[in-house]
Amino acid sequence: MAKVVSRIEPDFARQAYVVEALKGVGIVTRQFVRNIFGRKDTPTVQYPEERKPYAARFRGRHRLMRRDDGQVRCVACMLCATACPANCIGIVAAEHGNPDIEKYPTRFEIDLLKCIYCGFCEEACPCDAIRLDSGIHSVPSMTRRDQKAGVLNLMAIGAPSIAMQGGEFKAESHGGDSH
Amino acid sequence: MHITGNLLLDTILMAAVKMVGFVFVFVMGLATVLTWTERKFSAVLQNRIGPNRANIGKMRAGGLFHMIADPIKMLTKEDFTPDTPNPYLFRIAPVLALIPALLVFVVIPFGPGDNFQISGVDAGILFIFGIASLNVYSSVIGAWASNNKWSLMGGLRISAQMISYEVAIGLSLCGIFMIYGSVDLQQIVIGQGTTFWGFIPAWGIFLQPLSFILYLTCAIAENKRAPFDVGEAEAELTAGWWTEYSAMGFAVLALSEFIEVVMIGCLGTTLFLGGWQIPGVQGSTPGIIVLQIGAFILKTLILVWLQLTIRWTLPRFRYDQVMRLGWRILLPLALANLVLTGVVLAVIDRF
Ligand code: SF4
Ligand code: SF4
Numbered sequence: 001m002a003k004v005v006s007r008i009e010p011d012f013a014r015q016a017y018v019v020e021a022l023k024g025v026g027i028v029t030r031q032f033v034r035n036i037f038g039r040k041d042t043p044t045v046q047y048p049e050e051r052k053p054y055a056a057r058f059r060g061r062h063r064l065m066r067r068d069d070g071q072v073r074c075v076a077c078m079l080c081a082t083a084c085p086a087n088c089i090g091i092v093a094a095e096h097g098n099p100d101i102e103k104y105p106t107r108f109e110i111d112l113l114k115c116i117y118c119g120f121c122e123e124a125c126p127c128d129a130i131r132l133d134s135g136i137h138s139v140p141s142m143t144r145r146d147q148k149a150g151v152l153n154l155m156a157i158g159a160p161s162i163a164m165q166g167g168e169f170k171a172e173s174h175g176g177d178s179h
Numbered sequence: 180m181h182i183t184g185n186l187l188l189d190t191i192l193m194a195a196v197k198m199v200g201f202v203f204v205f206v207m208g209l210a211t212v213l214t215w216t217e218r219k220f221s222a223v224l225q226n227r228i229g230p231n232r233a234n235i236g237k238m239r240a241g242g243l244f245h246m247i248a249d250p251i252k253m254l255t256k257e258d259f260t261p262d263t264p265n266p267y268l269f270r271i272a273p274v275l276a277l278i279p280a281l282l283v284f285v286v287i288p289f290g291p292g293d294n295f296q297i298s299g300v301d302a303g304i305l306f307i308f309g310i311a312s313l314n315v316y317s318s319v320i321g322a323w324a325s326n327n328k329w330s331l332m333g334g335l336r337i338s339a340q341m342i343s344y345e346v347a348i349g350l351s352l353c354g355i356f357m358i359y360g361s362v363d364l365q366q367i368v369i370g371q372g373t374t375f376w377g378f379i380p381a382w383g384i385f386l387q388p389l390s391f392i393l394y395l396t397c398a399i400a401e402n403k404r405a406p407f408d409v410g411e412a413e414a415e416l417t418a419g420w421w422t423e424y425s426a427m428g429f430a431v432l433a434l435s436e437f438i439e440v441v442m443i444g445c446l447g448t449t450l451f452l453g454g455w456q457i458p459g460v461q462g463s464t465p466g467i468i469v470l471q472i473g474a475f476i477l478k479t480l481i482l483v484w485l486q487l488t489i490r491w492t493l494p495r496f497r498y499d500q501v502m503r504l505g506w507r508i509l510l511p512l513a514l515a516n517l518v519l520t521g522v523v524l525a526v527i528d529r530f
Binding site: 018021025027029031032035036042043044 | 220223224225226227228485488491492493
């Protein structure tokens with residue numbers, strides 16, 4: 001059955017319009033006075049000067065975490081590149097001198113123009129090497145090439161990670177970390 | 180011969196001084212400030228902040244510099260002319276809007292005596308109607324010359340709307356002429372200097388309240404501003420009849436709209452709020468004259484404020500609603516008001 005919409009038939013007072021218009025003027029003026037004396041209802045954030053803090057779970061620019069000795073944590077396992085729905089991670093792996101580490105990326109490139117900031121790479125990574133928690137909003141640039149974030153670039157905002165390579169957690173050796 | 184020549188020169192000089200003082204400083208100045216006020220005012224009452232970015236150094240002054248920034252922008256922008264067979268008509272339309280808008284101030288008495296009226300035309304109000312209704316040519320010619328269907332639709336609507344409301348606004352003011360027995364604006368203002376029952380000033384708004392409402396409604400409709408902006412109709416016709424105007428052409432059209440806002444305020448003050456009269460203050464010392472000019476300006480500002488508030492309060496009328504309001508409500512009301520005033524005046528005369 002069709003829904004019957006109930007209509008309010010305007011009575012004479014409403015149709016005469018003048019009283020309603022004056023009421024409207026009253027409402028508008030009250031709001032004007034309220035906003036002049038204190039701006040209580042203005043939600044605007046004056047952007048470049050004032051900024052709203054991002055939510056704790058905000059996914060911003062990627063960063064590659066570091067080991068304690070400053071080397072990249074990534075072991076070039078390709079899990080993030082496989083998980084990435086936008087297919088925007090390019091990794092070239094090379095053998096590491098240290099037999100415990102096995103591999104490391106000589107090239108690690110994220111095409112930020114393709115990236116949808118979904119965070120799947122972060123979830124897929126088995127060794128906490130890539131994160132999106134930098135809090136930096138995606139950065140504009142003049143050329144497309146500048147939107148390809150390379151390994152140095154990604155590591156520059158990286159930090160030592162407290163997670164242990166291989167899964168064990170050794171709290172005592174990683175005390176002074178900010179994350 | 181020599182003396183008459185001097186007199187003529189004096190008259191011309193005097194008129195020029197008044198013209199500059201009243202029209203160019205007060206009216207144009209107020210209209211310019213209104214371009215900022217309208218945006219800021221609407222912003223504040225809609226919980227927004229409004230223009231505040233134009234700055235000189237660190238100074239922002241609440242966006243006041245937008246008044247300077249706008250003309251600079253308008254002067255340096257590309258002045259686009261559409262592909263039209265009538266480029267001259269297209270160019271002349273803004274001028275046709277500006278000149279009548281400025282010309283009507285010639286007969287407005289902004290102070291007591293001939294010194295405070297640029298020209299004391301006997302048929303002052305008829306002059307105003309005659310000149311002000313030339314405005315419709317600007318819209319129609321501009322719309323036609325734009326060679327654009329939106330513009331043409333807007334121009335068509337405006338011509339119908341303005342002609343309809345011209346009738347009602349004329350009739351709504353007839354009651355005033357009947358009461359004060361003159362169409363000379365200075366005489367009407369002088370007639371409003373008395374009081375009745377000792378304390379209510381004999382202002383038009385108290386003697387003819389219905390007429391005041393009709394006047395304000397029709398005047399806002401004549402000015403084509405919201406809620407009667409069917410000719411511009413952003414939601415339907417992009418910008419209606421001035422879609423094609425850019426740069427200075429647009430600026431002049433927008434400015435003449437604000438000048439008309441001031442004009443409605445000045446005329447409303449003169450006819451309904453007692454012009455420069457302050458109840459209970461009589462005399463002709465310089466101090467009192469200054470006070471009276473101040474009163475005129477204050478009253479004008481109040482009416483301008485009212486227009487701005489109404490513009491930001493009421494939603495737009497649809498085109499058919501505008502026409503119905505004009506012909507089926509305002510016109511009969513104006514006629515009824517006229518008849519009633521006539522009957523009451525006849526009764527008062529008789530007894
Ligand atoms: S955030 Fe998503 S789209 Fe961007 S690199 Fe990681 S997995 Fe790919
Ligand atoms: S960032 Fe993580 S998931 Fe991606 S290749 Fe490096 S270790 Fe593997």
